Amino acid sequence: MVEVYLLSCRAGGGLAYRCVAGQLGVSETPDEAASRIGRIASDGPDPAVAVHSTSWRHLGDGSIVLAYAVAPDPAPDATAVPILSFAVPHGPRASLPSLVHLQPEQIAAHAARHLALVADANPDVRQVLAAYPELARSLGALPQAPAGQLATSGSGQSGAALVVQVKLPRSGSCPAVASAA
Numbered sequence: 001m002v003e004v005y006l007l008s009c010r011a012g013g014g015l016a017y018r019c020v021a022g023q024l025g026v027s028e029t030p031d032e033a034a035s036r037i038g039r040i041a042s043d044g045p046d047p048a049v050a051v052h053s054t055s056w057r058h059l060g061d062g063s064i065v066l067a068y069a070v071a072p073d074p075a076p077d078a079t080a081v082p083i084l085s086f087a088v089p090h091g092p093r094a095s096l097p098s099l100v101h102l103q104p105e106q107i108a109a110h111a112a113r114h115l116a117l118v119a120d121a122n123p124d125v126r127q128v129l130a131a132y133p134e135l136a137r138s139l140g141a142l143p144q145a146p147a148g149q150l151a152t153s154g155s156g157q158s159g160a161a162l163v164v165q166v167k168l169p170r171s172g173s174c175p176a177v178a179s180a181a
Helices: 032-038 103-120 123-130 133-140
Strands: 003-007 013-021 050-058 065-071 163-169 175-177
Touching: 003 103, 003 133, 013 032, 013 103, 013 133, 032 050, 032 065, 032 103, 050 103, 050 123, 065 103, 103 123, 103 133, 123 133
Parallel strands: 003 065
Antiparallel strands: 003 013, 050 065, 163 175
16 A cells, blocks of 8 residues: 655645555556556656655555655645644564554654755756745755654653644744754
């Protein structure tokens, strides 16, 4: 299965997402499936959209879900869910890193952080996002490091998580995002 997290910057501030999912088609690559499922241009790669694989997870039935981030959402007027928390979730112990109950918002937040990291290193992604300054600023304000290198609150105890505080601006732009570790 392929899940696509379509990221947007909404009026009134904040990052938001829509999640769409589908199966891989016959002879289809996961990248092609993500573009099809996310309704990205069907005649080849769309130079105005960044598509990047961000994570995978195992389901109890033995299947694997591949998650993709897409920015910007190609349907900017579609109803989207705000990302209210950027805390980095993790499993109960270092030897059990997978979460039992992962929420879509957690996956969307991870996808946004991951895309911010990729944009920092990849000039093509950076160029796409430059055409959407509010979205680029909001993504660029996120911590840009692999999850294992982000500072966590607490003293290495189980359940510690990076706490990211989102401050809503007074204007209609995306929020400033600040790490509070």
